[in-house]
Amino acid sequence: MKYYIVEFTYCGPNSNDAEHVDFKRFEITTTPPRHESGYICWEGWLSTSDNVTRFALGQYDCLAAAEYRLQTGPLLRQRYRRDPVDDLPSDVLAVYRPGRLPPMPDDALDQWLECSVHIIEDDSSMGLVRRAGALRYELEEDGYSVTMERMISALAFRLDRVREERED
Structure with a gap:
């Protein structure tokens, strides 16, 4: 089994509103990410729709390697938290967000x-x-x-x- 990291970033208007401030997240999934044209893409831009941009950040052999990549790459020297994945699809194993605290509405x-x-x-x-x-x-x-x-x-x-x- 392979593991993939997908970054989600809000790119629309009012980015400082409470609902958008803490939107950025990194998902570790077991399903390979697909480019908007349908082909599998492990690195780079995937799509932008509804003010959300998705980027693929690599393929890894184990969950620990994917988590290590996040913590030594995009989340290096940042506070971050690991969110619960209860309400996400079953192929999403972990969700990390920069910022350790939830935004105040x-x-x-x-x-x-x-x-x-x-x-x-x-x-x-x-x-x-x-x-x-x-x-x-x-x-x-x-x-x-x-x-x-x-x-x-x-x-x-x-x-x-x-x-x-x-x-x-």
């Missing part, structure tokens, strides 16, 4: 900021950028991840709301 982030962060009208944009880093660290302590862009965007939105409320 947008609505949960907005609620968390509403309850946890006091923003005043005099806050500057640079001040919000500085706070965003500390807040991301807090979220990681709570077991979630969020991109810096998303955190800054959420803080800027809150600042705008505070200023609008002040004008009314």
